[in-house]
Amino acid sequence: MMKTRRDFLLRFFALLDERGVAFVVLRNFDNVFEDSASDVDLLTHPRNLSAVYSAALDAAGQTNHRFVQRVRFVNRSWVFWNGADGFIRIDVDTEVRWRWLAALDANTILAARLRQDGLPVPAPAHQEEILRAQIAAKGHAEDRYQRRLADLGAKPAVPTQERRRLLRRTLANPLLWPGAFGFAVSDAVRLLRRWWNPPGLKVHLVAASDFSASELETSLAVLFPKGKRGSLFKGGLVVNVTRVSSDDELAEVARRNTRSADFVAVLESSRRLHAAHTTSGFMLSGAAIGDLPHFICNTLARLLEPAPKKRGTSVLLVGLDGAGKSTFARNLCAAAIHLPRFSGCHYFHWIPPLSGGSEFPWPAFRDQPRKTAAPSSLAASLASALRLARSVILARLVWFFRIAPALRAGRLVVLDRFVTNYWLDPVSVRYAGPIAWLRIARSLLPLPDVLLALDADANVLLSRKGELTLNQITEQQARLRCLPALARRRVDLDAALSPDTLVSQALTLLDDSSP
Numbered sequence: 233m234m235k236t237r238r239d240f241l242l243r244f245f246a247l248l249d250e251r252g253v254a255f256v257v258l259r260n261f262d263n264v265f266e267d268s269a270s271d272v273d274l275l276t277h278p279r280n281l282s283a284v285y286s287a288a289l290d291a292a293g294q295t296n297h298r299f300v301q302r303v304r305f306v307n308r309s310w311v312f313w314n315g316a317d318g319f320i321r322i323d324v325d326t327e328v329r330w331r332w333l334a335a336l337d338a339n340t341i342l343a344a345r346l347r348q349d350g351l352p353v354p355a356p357a358h359q360e361e362i363l364r365a366q367i368a369a370k371g372h373a374e375d376r377y378q379r380r381l382a383d384l385g386a387k388p389a390v391p392t393q394e395r396r397r398l399l400r401r402t403l404a405n406p407l408l409w410p411g412a413f414g415f416a417v418s419d420a421v422r423l424l425r426r427w428w429n430p431p432g433l434k435v436h437l438v439a440a441s442d443f444s445a446s447e448l449e450t451s452l453a454v455l456f457p458k459g460k461r462g463s464l465f466k467g468g469l470v471v472n473v474t475r476v477s478s479d480d481e482l483a484e485v486a487r488r489n490t491r492s493a494d495f496v497a498v499l500e501s502s503r504r505l506h507a508a509h510t511t512s513g514f515m516l517s518g519a520a521i522g523d524l525p526h527f528i529c530n531t532l533a534r535l536l537e538p539a540p541k542k543r544g545t546s547v548l549l550v551g552l553d554g555a556g557k558s559t560f561a562r563n564l565c566a567a568a569i570h571l572p573r574f575s576g577c578h579y580f581h582w583i584p585p586l587s588g589g590s591e592f593p594w595p596a597f598r599d600q601p602r603k604t605a606a607p608s609s610l611a612a613s614l615a616s617a618l619r620l621a622r623s624v625i626l627a628r629l630v631w632f633f634r635i636a637p638a639l640r641a642g643r644l645v646v647l648d649r650f651v652t653n654y655w656l657d658p659v660s661v662r663y664a665g666p667i668a669w670l671r672i673a674r675s676l677l678p679l680p681d682v683l684l685a686l687d688a689d690a691n692v693l694l695s696r697k698g699e700l701t702l703n704q705i706t707e708q709q710a711r712l713r714c715l716p717a718l719a720r721r722r723v724d725l726d727a728a729l730s731p732d733t734l735v736s737q738a739l740t741l742l743d744d745s746s747p
Contacts, residue, residue, distance in 0.1 A: 236295070236314050238265040241272065244291035244322075245351065253283045254342045256352045258325065258362055264351070271321045275354075277338045278326045281308065288312070288322060298533035303431040304422060313529045328365050332415035333398040334408060335365040360386045368394035432468020433528070436493035438476060438485045440501045445473040451521050452528075483594035491589045495528060498594055506562065508592045511535075513577030513643070515565035515592065518731075530569055539575045540642035545742055546635065548647045548719045550656065551686030552708050554696035555727040556734075560686060561593040561646050563735045568644050571739070575642040578635070582649055583626050586633055593648065608664060616665040623651050623661075624673050631678040644742075647680060652718060656711050674716050683719035684738060687712055688727035 241264065248255055257264055258273040276284050285308075292299055292312050297320070301311035308324045328336040336358060344355040354362060363381055367373045367389045378388050402408045437448055448471055472493070476485055482498040489496055490510050497507035499521065507516040507524055509531045516527040547564075551557045565577040579591050627650065638645050653660045654670055690705045700708070715722075723741050725734055 236297075237268055237320055240291055240295045240297055240312065240314070240320055241265055243294055244288055247287040247291055248284065251283060251287060253280050253287065254345075254352075255280070255284065256341060256345045256354050258328075258354065259366070261348060261351050261353050268318060271323050273323050273325070275325045275328070275338060275341055277342065281324065281326070284324055285310070298529070299536045300529050300532040302536065304425075305431075306419070306422075313533065315526075328362050329415060330365050330368040330395060330398055332412045332419065333395075333402050334411055334415070335361050335398060356384055360384050364389050364394045365398070367391050368398060430468070432470065433495065434470045434472070434493045435495045435497065435524075435528070436472045436474065436489045437497045437499060438474045438482050438489070439499040440476050440479045440482055441499065441503070443473065443475060443499060445471060448473060448521065448524075452525050479595075479597040483596060486592070486594050490592070495524075495531075496592075497524060500595070506595060508565075508590075510590050512575070513565060513579060513590060513592075514569040515562055515577070517559075517562045517566040527569075534569060534575075537572070540573050542573055542642060544574060544639040544641065544643040544645060545682065546639060546645040546647065546680035547738075547742070548650055548652065548680040548683045549686070550649065550652050550683060550712065550715065550718075551727060552656075552693055552705060552712065553699045554693035554705075555686035555688060556696070556731070557648055557686060558593040558596060559731060560684075560727075560734055560738075561648055562595075563731050564644070564646060564738060565593070567735050567739060571644075573642070574644045576638075576644070578638045578643050578645045580630075580635075580645070580647050580650070583623060583651060584630055584634065586626075586629055593646075612664040613666075616663045617669060619661065620654065620663065620665065620669060620673055623654070624676050627651055627677055635678075645680075650680075651677060652715065655715055655718075657708055671716075674718070677718070679717075680719040681721065682742065683715075683722045684741075685712060685715070685722065685724045686727040686734075687724060692728050 253276065255274050255276040258275050260267060260270050260273065264270075264272060274284070288310055289299060291297075295314070297312040297314045299310070300313045300319075301309070303309045303311075305323075306325075306329075310322045310324070312320045312322070314320075326338050327334055328341070341354050341358050344358060345352045346355055347353070353359070360381060363377050363384075363386075367377055368391055371391050373389050373391060381387070381389060402412050435448075435452075437443075452469065452471065472489075474485055474489070476482060479500050482500065486496050486498050490508075493510060495507060495509055497505060497516075499505050503520070505516065505519045505521050505524065507519075507527055508514070509528075512531060512535060514527075514531050514534065516523060519527070549557050549561060561579055565579060568574045568577050579593055581591055581593070584591065635645055635647075649656075651673075654663050654673065658664075687709060690702055690709065693705050694700070694702055723738075725737060727734070729737075
């Protein structure tokens with residue numbers, strides 16, 4: 233970790249010097265390269281913020297770090313991550329102050345900066361003022377601050393006295409009033425924005441076993457160390473755990489928490505973990521709980537990378553019960569995070585509603601009851617016609633309002649069945665109308681880019697799920713092979729292959745069919 237941190241910071245500081253960006257390391261400059269538990273506190277002029285940000289990104293790219301978090305506090309906070317080595321957090325200030333009371337401005341500090349072991353640092357008098365402002369902000373004088381003041385030959389600091397001193401100085405100098413007013417206004421606006429869109433992350437885990445929150449926190453703390461106020465990952469990582477009695481309840485509880493969390497995860501009783509990012513749709517499938525921190529960091533890094541300019545891809549997923557459609561869709565959404573051409577994933581089961589939150593292919597642990605066949609009568613045929621018309625209209629509207637925007641944003645859209653059961657399994661949609669109506673419906677439906685048909689030997693499907701009899705499986709397999717052109721391209725995949733092989737084949741095919 234030390235060498236990784238040193239490499240990043242040396243390159244970062246060198247780039248700032250090469251580009252003529254004036255800055256100082258505000259504090260902890262004696263061990264800034266070695267102390268992995270501390271932040272890197274810089275100060276620069278406001279006009280240099282974009283240049284400092286650009287240098288940090290370039291240094292990250294050159295030292296194999298990824299940008300995972302950007303938060304606006306009083307300062308600007310940028311967090312970089314390097315695999316299992318952990319985080320480097322850079323806090324950039326443009327002045328030294330306590331609340332709306334300024335202690336020093338950037339011009340004053342930068343004009344008198346010195347070099348210490350090659351690093352630009354504040355002059356000793358400014359170091360003392362910075363320490364006193366820090367003590368005023370914290371409300372207590374830590375021993376290390378008092379020791380540093382003593383090293384500078386200064387008197388000990390008392391928080392209340394330092395606050396009164398800053399207040400008296402500001403009130404006594406009218407030239408400082410506009411700046412204080414500006415700080416008060418900007419802080420109020422920032423706090424309102426944080427209230428509306430709080431920084432940080434919320435992780436909700438649904439566990440079907442005896443599981444404690446401390447076990448999850450221990451796993452996350454490898455990369456998300458405890459903050460000064462006891463929270464995980466500075467910037468805020470909130471962890472909630474819901475325990476359920478059996479695996480059958482995992483999916484339903486996870487769905488209920490999708491809108492209230494940034495990351496939702498389910499832990500099977502077998503200790504297999506599945507997780508999803510509720511905004512991007514990226515997933516983690518069949519992993520260990522120790523893989524969750526890496527998934528979170530990979531997702532955060534992807535969200536901060538430039539969005540792809542290419543159109544996304546729509547995949548229509550078709551197969552019989554037992555073909556592993558949900559597992560395949562989950563693995564596909566998990567693999568998409570490693571493909572720069574996709575900005576995220578959208579998964580839809582059947583025809584989704586016109587509005588609503590994200591859907592995810594969580595694992596299911598029980599068979600669904602079959603619907604009874606619709607009776608053969610005129611009334612049943614008319615009801616079938618109405619249901620078919622409703623499905624076609626809804627499919628067109630959903631495509632226009634939800635699927636097409638996702639494709640324009642460069643996302644991978646996975647449609648699980650969508651409307652294909654009118655051809656594949658009409659009993660499940662209680663369709664009792666003639667084939668001619670289906671031909672008309674087919675001409676009115678939108679066309680996804682690729683239809684992926686999962687099929688396997690009938691006995692293999694029967695062994696996986698008991699929802700269909702062997703005769704029903706054989707009948708549906710015949711219909712699957714004769715499906716009309718419901719997408720621009722059809723690809724048949726062997727569902728008996730390993731999940732990794734299936735996904736690898738699918739990704740190759742998606743690359744070949746890129747719009």
